[in-house]
Amino acid sequence: MRSYSDFYRRSVDDSEAFWAEQARLIDWQTPPQQILDASHPPFARWFVGGTTNLCHNAIDRHLDARGDQPALICVSTETGLERSYSFRELHAEVQCTAASLLALGVKRGDRVLIYMPMIAEATFAMLACARIGAVHCVVFGGFASGSLASRIEDAEPTVIVSADAGSRGGKVLAYKPLLDEAIRLSKHKPAAVLLADRGLAPMDRVAGRDHLMRDLAAQHRGAVVPCAWLESTEISYTIYTSGTTGKPKGVQRDTGGYAVALAASMPHIFDARAGETYFCTSDIGWVVGHSYIVYGPLIAGMATILYEGLPTQGLDRQPDGGIWWQLVEKYKVTVMFSAPTAVRVLKKQDPALLKKYDLSSLRALFLAGEPLDEPTGRWIGEGLGVPIIDNYWQTESGWPIITIANGVEKKPGKLGSPGVPMYGWRVKILDESTGEELSALNEKGVVVIEGPTPPGFMQTIWRDDARFVNTYWKSVPGKMVYSTFDWGIRDADGYFFILGRTDDVINVAGHRLGTREIEEVISGHANVAEVAVVGVADALKGQVAVAFVVPRNADGVEGAGALALEGEIMRRVADQLGALGRPSRVHFVTGLPKTRSGKLLRRAIQAICEGRDAGDLTTMDDPATLQRIRQLLWP
Numbered sequence: 001m002r003s004y005s006d007f008y009r010r011s012v013d014d015s016e017a018f019w020a021e022q023a024r025l026i027d028w029q030t031p032p033q034q035i036l037d038a039s040h041p042p043f044a045r046w047f048v049g050g051t052t053n054l055c056h057n058a059i060d061r062h063l064d065a066r067g068d069q070p071a072l073i074c075v076s077t078e079t080g081l082e083r084s085y086s087f088r089e090l091h092a093e094v095q096c097t098a099a100s101l102l103a104l105g106v107k108r109g110d111r112v113l114i115y116m117p118m119i120a121e122a123t124f125a126m127l128a129c130a131r132i133g134a135v136h137c138v139v140f141g142g143f144a145s146g147s148l149a150s151r152i153e154d155a156e157p158t159v160i161v162s163a164d165a166g167s168r169g170g171k172v173l174a175y176k177p178l179l180d181e182a183i184r185l186s187k188h189k190p191a192a193v194l195l196a197d198r199g200l201a202p203m204d205r206v207a208g209r210d211h212l213m214r215d216l217a218a219q220h221r222g223a224v225v226p227c228a229w230l231e232s233t234e235i236s237y238t239i240y241t242s243g244t245t246g247k248p249k250g251v252q253r254d255t256g257g258y259a260v261a262l263a264a265s266m267p268h269i270f271d272a273r274a275g276e277t278y279f280c281t282s283d284i285g286w287v288v289g290h291s292y293i294v295y296g297p298l299i300a301g302m303a304t305i306l307y308e309g310l311p312t313q314g315l316d317r318q319p320d321g322g323i324w325w326q327l328v329e330k331y332k333v334t335v336m337f338s339a340p341t342a343v344r345v346l347k348k349q350d351p352a353l354l355k356k357y358d359l360s361s362l363r364a365l366f367l368a369g370e371p372l373d374e375p376t377g378r379w380i381g382e383g384l385g386v387p388i389i390d391n392y393w394q395t396e397s398g399w400p401i402i403t404i405a406n407g408v409e410k411k412p413g414k415l416g417s418p419g420v421p422m423y424g425w426r427v428k429i430l431d432e433s434t435g436e437e438l439s440a441l442n443e444k445g446v447v448v449i450e451g452p453t454p455p456g457f458m459q460t461i462w463r464d465d466a467r468f469v470n471t472y473w474k475s476v477p478g479k480m481v482y483s484t485f486d487w488g489i490r491d492a493d494g495y496f497f498i499l500g501r502t503d504d505v506i507n508v509a510g511h512r513l514g515t516r517e518i519e520e521v522i523s524g525h526a527n528v529a530e531v532a533v534v535g536v537a538d539a540l541k542g543q544v545a546v547a548f549v550v551p552r553n554a555d556g557v558e559g560a561g562a563l564a565l566e567g568e569i570m571r572r573v574a575d576q577l578g579a580l581g582r583p584s585r586v587h588f589v590t591g592l593p594k595t596r597s598g599k600l601l602r603r604a605i606q607a608i609c610e611g612r613d614a615g616d617l618t619t620m621d622d623p624a625t626l627q628r629i630r631q632l633l634w635p
């Protein structure tokens with residue numbers, strides 16, 4: 001086996017030659033004329049002049065060699081549906097959906113917003129967009145109408161693809177009323193809405209605007225829709241993520257760079273091979289779902305499992321904590337990808353479930369999205385008897401930044417560390433205030449990436465280059481480097497440890513949320529004068545949101561009034577943003593700690609909540625506010 005350090009060195013010292021080689025892992029209609037155009041930093045344009053198509057690489061190019069092999073395996077323990085589509089069947093379904101979108105007036109470059117549960121039609125819609133060169137914007141199905149409306153307004157989709165409902169733990173969640181409310185709230189109105197009807201919830205349809213997928217499919221069954229050959233730098237999709245302000249950022253991805261990055265990650269990082277089965281338990285609404293449920297495995301010629309349901313349900317819809325392992329056995333999964341939170345849920349069950357099924361096909365389990373705590377990593381590693389590989393990345397990066405390249409050199413992992421920088425990523429740790437590189441071991445600083453960024457990394461923020469540059473590339477003084485907004489340290493062996501966010505982003509059960517978005521919803525309540533939301537450590541979910549509210553009306557501070565207000569605030573967040581952001585507690589206070597210039601000291605509040613020292617408070621305006629919070633929480 002090669003040495004990983006040589007592999008890495010080449011990727012940064014001779015980066016164009018390295019990526020030119022990786023580019024051969026995909027099909028090009030026209031080969032790239034220039035590997036990298038970095039003439040306008042911090043923008044990096046990969047494989048300039050090349051033309052390709054994500055859908056062609058995911059489906060069409062496999063038809064000759066493996067047309068009848070499984071490509072998409074859909075399993076729902078919510079509805080009991082289990083169905084596998086071969087590459088050839090997927091090819092037909094995607095063309096049919098593509099023809100439906102074209103019939104609704106979607107053109108190359110138009111946006112199509114997808115708000116769907118984990119069903120086959122969601123994948124068809126994504127691949128159909130890629131096929132015709134439309135830009136898909138998938139919005140996580142757990143978001144409610146307020147979040148959805150702001151995304152519709154920003155993306156300005158021609159068509160929205162949705163469904164009657166999702167289902168979670170047997171509870172039906174109607175999507176259509178949330179979508180209708182979101183469209184009502186949004187200034188932009190889509191020309192058409194395309195709906196999958198699962199028969200789970202009744203749907204009111206707006207005449208002339210709303211169409212059923214099955215009606216259009218009946219008209220377009222057997223359609224032949226050729227792939228549009230896109231410039232490598234043409235947009236494939238945008239995906240919204242949270243940041244420091246309340247306005248979500250549309251992370252924009254290219255076509256050729258993303259295809260190459262994913263194609264390269266499959267053998268090098270995941271040690272995954274064509275003809276095998278990949279099982280990623282994320283959701284298509286998140287970046288992990290885009291890269292490793294839909295595009296990565298299919299580009300590699302693998303079958304991918306799309307699973308709707310809890311990890312604790314069985315195929316017979318009875319509670320059974322062994323469902324994942326049952327699927328591994330049944331579909332001979334070789335590579336699996338999940339999140340620490342999900343494993344912590346499984347940890348509450350009988351460990352014998354990990355031994356109940358034949359897992360001999362499985363080579364490794366990758367976990368990402370939040371810090372992997374040592375006890376959880378050890379528990380699942382011992383239970384499964386396969387390597388557990390932590391990987392650190394972001395919506396912005398598109399694929400892992402720090403992990404172990406399992407297909408290059410099977411380096412040992414270290415519990416608590418995601419590993420070492422991946423090929424192509426120039427990862428540094430800098431002092432937050434001086435911008436100096438921290439070379440001392442185990443010294444805490446901001447994790448940054450030096451440009452040019454590798455293929456697959458975001459191109460920009462949708463329609464806002466200035467925000468992309470100012471938010472990400474100008475946060476460290478004196479240096480134009482990309483800030484991950486994560487704290488980190490590096491040990492003597494070059495392994496990184498991630499120590500949480502430097503900004504106001506929190507991570508609830510592996511889902512990234514902005515505390516500002518939650519605060520904005522809470523401040524909309526008539527009896528809220530001021531609010532601070534912080535993320536507080538939670539044994540199961542990693543973090544939960546906790547709100548500190550200054551009510552307008554002093555009655556709200558104690559007793560029955562406070563209890564009622566707490567309930568109203570929680571409901572308000574769940575209704576507008578979705579259940580993930582709902583604060584687990586709302587505390588009522590008479591004032592919030594701020595700096596003399598009026599900046600909320602969220603980090604200090606968070607420290608008090610977690611029983612830690614609140615740090616340097618010399619810039620604080622009224623220390624009594626923090627004292628009162630301490631007394632409230634730790635009487």
Ligand code: PRX
Pocket residue numbers: 241287288367368369370371372390391392393394395396418484485486498500501507510511512
């Ligand atoms: O804070 C880091 C945390 O999740 C953030 C990115 O979240 P998101 O954009 O949703 O992308 C998830 C893609 C896997 C990071 O800034 N994070 C992600 N992975 C890890 C992590 N923190 C610690 N260890 C990880 N492995």
